[in-house]
Amino acid sequence: MENNGDVQMTAENDDQEEEEVTAQSVLLAIEEAWLNEKFAPEILPHRSDLVDCMLQQIMHMEENMKRLDKEDLRLMIHRMELDRIKYVITNYLRARLEKIEKYTIHILSQEATRSSEECYLTVAELQFAKEFLTNIEMLFKTIALQHMPGNFQTFEVDTLTVKPNLQTYVFLRANDRINGIIVPGSMDEEIDLEPGSQHIIQYSAVADLVKSGAVKLI
Amino acid sequence: MDPCEIEFLSEKELVSIIPNFSFDMIHLISGSVGPFRAGLPVKVPIWLAVNLKQQQKCRIINQDWMDADSLNEAKEEEKLSKLFTKMPSNHYMEEAQLLLNVASDDISDADRIKTAIKDIWDIRMSKLRTSIDAFLKSEGLHAKLDHLTAMEINSVRPLLPHALDQMLRIQTGGRATQSHYSGTSQ
Structure with a gap:
């Protein structure tokens, strides 16, 4: 079935034809990843392959839409579909960020044991997690820890670790x-x-x- | 999960419409729709059907299963069966809600359909509550939920998994104290 973001009805070359086969399945896979991420207690391996592919499709579609007449029926329909897809993607990414913020320390320590091929976080997510932890630590120190007696001033990572309940x-x-x-x-x-x-x-x-x-x- | 997100998922289901305009095939990312020929039925996702209907560009043809008589039959069957019967759609409640809301003028018998669906929902929900009660009392660890639809599962989501989680905590907590107790007494 033909189904990529091509507003113009011509498939310009074979490569594009191949893309057309996958766009729909990528979307279905993202939707499944979204629901899995939403309902799983722990963070799941990232699917940035799907997200990147879909973002590309969206960009491609938006380019094509610029060529359409404002009155064109297709413009409204494509825009609605893009809104739906963007909702799924943002919601998926947000669900992951929520988990990263909640289980920062746990996720970072788990991630440290994984090799770069099997890591669960994307590069950007990993950076976010690290910065988030640094900021939390800074906050704790400036607000409270520095006013404590000397032996209470350490930021105790172990006692602050929140782990997801995998038995849920x-x-x-x-x-x-x-x-x-x-x-x-x-x-x-x-x-x-x-x-x-x-x-x-x-x-x-x-x-x-x-x-x-x-x-x-x- | 928010019920509107379940509705969002149900909007992907297909429904037949009769457009009053003609247009070539439209290639969406989620698949192609059309070609549209004025007066000829064509299948589109519900989100598109609802939108076209709101712009008065189409009439919506009712889903095959959304027929008062067959729904009433399904209702009787649901009443008699101990188990959940198979629903015509995994999103029957949301589809009916969406379509009846926007296209009640296209759908004959809308009131009877609405009542039948509401009755089916009520029967199934009360069955669901009874079986959850029995499941929890039997201290089950796993249950099969075949034929339960998305909205029905979502409606017990805050309660059932949470109750099971709490039971597990109490049990493991109890076991831990017991072994601790027997450990110290020896």
Whole structure:
């Protein structure tokens, strides 16, 4: 199906044709990533590949829209669609920022153990997290710590760490068939997920499946 | 999640409209729509249908399942069944709400459809509350939620997972004290 941001109906070359195939699937993937991020207690591996690709599509579309007549019906329709997509993207990024602000120390310490290929944060997010932590520390020091007696003046990272509750319950729908998930807290009780079936279960039991895309949170 | 976000998701579902204008195919990022031919039905996402309707550029054809008689049948089935029956759409409530709001003049029997959907919703919600109660009392750790729709799941989201979280805390807390207790007494 043809579906990229091309307002003019001509597909100029084959490369573009290929892009057209993926635009829709990228959008679906972003929407899934958005919901997963929204409902997962911990921060998930970043999908900047999807975000960057979609932002490019949006820019491309906006360029094309400039060529349209103000009265053109398409202008309004494309604008509405872009607004919807931008909403999903901003909401996705914001959900991640919220988690970064909440679990800063925890996320940074976890991130330090990951190699650059498997890191969960984008470069910009990592920088944000570090600056956020520095600012918090500065705030603590200027407001309170410096007025304390000497042995209370240290900024104790360990006591300030907030960790996400991975045992929280989540709703999910299975994308693939999955066998033998062990229900946490039970006596070796196992469940199988049929594709398309819906469940509520502890996040920790399915965290890896969320990250691999075998299930999606709903 | 905010109910309007569930509605936002439901607006991606397709609905048939009869445009009163003609236009070539439009290539959206989410897929192509059209071509539009005045007087001929065409499938578009609900967000587009609602917008075109508001500009009086189309009539909305009701979803196949939004028919008072078949909904009433579904209602009877829902009443008789112990389990949740399969709904015609994962967003039946939102779709009905959106379409009936904007296109009640295109949809015959709008009032009866509205009542039937509201009844189905009420039956299912009370079933959901009963089963949640039973689930919590049985101290279950996992539940299958097939055929529950997006809005129904969202309506119990603040309560059910939170209740389970708290139960887990009490249990693990209890276990920790117990082992601590038995540990010190030895």
